[in-house]
Amino acid sequence: TRQDPLDSFVLFSSVASVLGSAGQSNYAAANTFLDALAWYRRGQGQVALSINWGPWSQVGLAAAERQRGERLEHMGMGSIPPEQGLAWLEVLLRSEQSPTQVGIWPFHLRQWYQSHPLATQSPLFSQLEQQENQPEQRHALRTTLQTSDLATLRKILEEHIRAQIALILQTQQEEIGQQTSFKVLGLDSLMALELRNRLENTLGLSFPVTLIWTYPTIQLLTKALAEKIMLVDGIPVEEPETPSQESAELSDLLARIEDLSEEEAEALLMSELTNISERKQD
Structure with missing residues (x-):
């Protein structure tokens, strides 16, 4: 295709070439070659785009092997619905300033750290963490x-x-x-x-x-x-206090006392306090 006036030259690479893939160094290396090819073509003045796709939810290896997809999701990497993946592809193809290499995958950085502790030493992840912690976000x-x-x-x-x-x-x-x-x-x-x-x-x-x-x-x-x-x-919010049954009854009692004589009030007060005390003991 070197002499062909192509509008697009798209390589479907994998996230494995960016993050690595334990036990699959050959797979990661093969996808890294695709990325390198895109950069080489761009250096020669030719069109090229390498997309580092994450797992797709209904097609591909992760979808064919359910346990594999679930394991990746548990580690912090979600799956791409086909309609969303195709929408991203359309955006990239229509872009006037298409990048040479772009990665697309649902990603939860903190969860990935938990399953890949050594990832915290990667310069790539350091930059992602800095962006994630920006105050304006x-x-x-x-x-x-x-x-x-x-x-x-x-x-x-x-x-x-x-x-x-x-x-x-x-x-x-x-x-x-x-x-x-x-x-x-x-x-x-x-x-x-x-x-x-x-x-x-x-x-x-x-x-x-x-x-x-x-x-x-x-x-x-x-x-x-x-x-x-x-x-x-630092929000100083306190729970509103709900009046207890005893305090509500006492408030009602005090309101009634205002209309009684001193002797009647004293007798009523002693009677009600005795009732409250007995209920507490029960």
Whole structure:
């Protein structure tokens, strides 16, 4: 094709040439050759584009071997839906300034660190981490929560959590009860990780892998997240005190005493206090 006036020369490479692939150095090397070919052609003034694709969800090796796809997702690398992959390809082909090499894969950096500790030493990951931690990337949801009172904060959080679960389970939000266990809803370990990742991304906070199973209902999870946001952002919000039954009864009693004589008031007060004391002992 050296002499052919091509509009495009696209190489389907793999993320393996960027991140490596344990036990598959030959596969990583083969895809690295594709990347190098694209750069060589560009150096010769010819068109070329090498795309380092991540796993696709319905086709390819990861889809053919379900356990392989699940293992990658557990480590922090999601799968690309075919329609989304084709949309990205169209964007790249239509671009007037097409790059020589581009990587496309759903990626959760912190989760990848947990399964690949040595990755923290990579210059590539250092740059990604710096970009991820930029102050200007504060999330709109988090900003809204910072200016909300406790009741509003919890309401917004609960609605947000319910919406994320509905997206993961592909169900209606109305079917997700506040106190229904996540296991009863059908959340498995991979879905729980996805929910944790979604909450980290939308709230701009870090949570442990066990977050979802430690707080296994929307009600418990909402309370836990609200407390963390208040702690991290220094929001001085206190729970409103709910009057106890005894204090409410005492207030009612004092209101009635105002219309009584001293003797009647003393007798009534002693009677009511005795009743309250007996209820406490029971």
